[in-house]
Amino acid sequence: MKATVEEYLDLSVVDITKKEQVELRYNEAIEAELVQVARNGYPYEIAGFLLGKKSEDADLVSEVYPVENVAKEQERKFEIHGLDYLKVEAYALENKLDVIGIYHSHPDYPAIPSKHDLEFAQSVFAYAIVSVDGNGDTLINSWKKSNKKFIQQSILIRS
Amino acid sequence: MATIIIPTPLRKFTDNKAKIITSGKSVGESITQLGELHPDLSKHLFKQCGTLQSFLKIYVGDRDIKSLKNEETPVKDEDVISIIPAIAGGKI
Ligand SMILES: [Zn+2]
Numbered sequence A: 001m002k003a004t005v006e007e008y009l010d011l012s013v014v015d016i017t018k019k020e021q022v023e024l025r026y027n028e029a030i031e032a033e034l035v036q037v038a039r040n041g042y043p044y045e046i047a048g049f050l051l052g053k054k055s056e057d058a059d060l061v062s063e064v065y066p067v068e069n070v071a072k073e074q075e076r077k078f079e080i081h082g083l084d085y086l087k088v089e090a091y092a093l094e095n096k097l098d099v100i101g102i103y104h105s106h107p108d109y110p111a112i113p114s115k116h117d118l119e120f121a122q123s124v125f126a127y128a129i130v131s132v133d134g135n136g137d138t139l140i141n142s143w144k145k146s147n148k149k150f151i152q153q154s155i156l157i158r159s
Numbered sequence B: 001m002a003t004i005i006i007p008t009p010l011r012k013f014t015d016n017k018a019k020i021i022t023s024g025k026s027v028g029e030s031i032t033q034l035g036e037l038h039p040d041l042s043k044h045l046f047k048q049c050g051t052l053q054s055f056l057k058i059y060v061g062d063r064d065i066k067s068l069k070n071e072e073t074p075v076k077d078e079d080v081i082s083i084i085p086a087i088a089g090g091k092i
Helices: A028-041 A082-094 A115-120 B008-013 B027-037 B039-045
Strands: A014-027 A047-054 A058-067 A077-080 A098-107 A126-132 A138-146 A149-158 B002-005 B019-022 B056-060 B080-085 B087-090
Touching: A014 A028, A014 A047, A014 A138, A028 A058, A028 A098, A028 A126, A028 A138, A028 A149, A047 A082, A058 A082, A058 A098, A077 A082, A082 A098, A082 B002, A082 B056, A082 B080, A098 B087, A115 A149, A115 B087, A126 A149, B002 B027, B008 B039, B008 B080, B019 B027, B027 B039, B027 B056, B027 B080
Parallel strands: A014 A058, A014 A149, A098 A126, B002 B080
Antiparallel strands: A047 A058, A047 A098, A077 B087, A126 A138, A138 A149, B002 B019, B056 B080
């Protein structure tokens, strides 16, 4: 890893002058699950969906829905199969949940979105990135695409 | 006739409707009709030349239409057509 997080910040990808108004909220069990899947997947990227309820001021996550990473270079990329996407939308509809967003891990890399993340980002989704290193240390940041760049979304963890 | 499932990112163009029933006999007819019902959605579905956006996939049931007859894939009443955005990313 480079010396400081700043060295990873690409200002053409992230707008640090703005902040997302809608907060991402989840409890400690959800946080533990995200940390665990990222550690289990190391040194490869893992990915999945965050399901729950969206309101005006918060994206409230009640469920983590892991899916397979089908990218070719999984040490630095993730890709979700169309069939898995179809299944998660169907599951959410059946259970009256919203698809709040997508999580993926960044092994040995900060929880900052990349150009590649931006290319595929949908402004309606929250993008939670779990940074994980070889010691199992993790950090989660969430992002939303707004005006062609990512802005950070604050996370509130409830016990 | 078929039911089209609209993915979350495109529901802002369908008044938040997740399922829309169309009367087309093929995938192409159904999707075109969907675009006519929701004109704002149309430009997110198709390029100017009229072909489907490259970051979208269409499934009938659990099959990608590319493995069927593409837009000419016939649909029956009980068929479910899903529009699927590409979901990808990574650290580099
Ligand atoms: Zn990423």
